Amino acid sequence: MSRNLGAWVLITLGLTGIVGGAGMVYIFSIANQPAPANARTLDAAPSPLLKYGSPALSAVVGLVFLCWGLGMRGSWPRVKSGSGKGSKRTCPNCGHLRPVTAVKCYHCGSSL
Numbered sequence: 001m002s003r004n005l006g007a008w009v010l011i012t013l014g015l016t017g018i019v020g021g022a023g024m025v026y027i028f029s030i031a032n033q034p035a036p037a038n039a040r041t042l043d044a045a046p047s048p049l050l051k052y053g054s055p056a057l058s059a060v061v062g063l064v065f066l067c068w069g070l071g072m073r074g075s076w077p078r079v080k081s082g083s084g085k086g087s088k089r090t091c092p093n094c095g096h097l098r099p100v101t102a103v104k105c106y107h108c109g110s111s112l
Contacts, residue, residue, distance in 0.1 A: 003072060010069030017062020024055035 028051050091098050091105040098105050 007069045007072035010065045010072065012069075014062045014064070014066025014069055017058050017065060019062075021055040021057075021059030021062065024058065025052065028052075028055075 089098060089100060090096065091108060091110065093110045094105060094108040096105065096107040098107075104111055
C-alpha cells in the first residue's frame, strides 16, 4: 500500500511540474507585454535561458516524476504461477497432476 501511495505522490508532483512549467511560460508571456505609458517600470528583459529554461526544466522533471510514479504504481494484476483454479486435478491412483478434461490418467492409465 505504501508503494501505491508513493507512486501517486510522484504522479501528483509530476503533473504539478508539467502544469507549473506551462504556467511559467504563460506568466512570462503576459509580463512581456508593453507597459502603459504612465507606469514606472524597469526595462530589464530576462535572458531567454531564464525565460524558457526554468519552465522547460520544471516540465522535464515533472515528466520524469510522472513516468517514475506510473512505473511504481503496478496497476496490472500479477498472475501467480500455477494459478488456474480448477484447471488441473490429481489422479486418485498415482497422485500426479492431470487436466480436468482428461478421461484417463496420462501417467498410470487408470480411468477417472
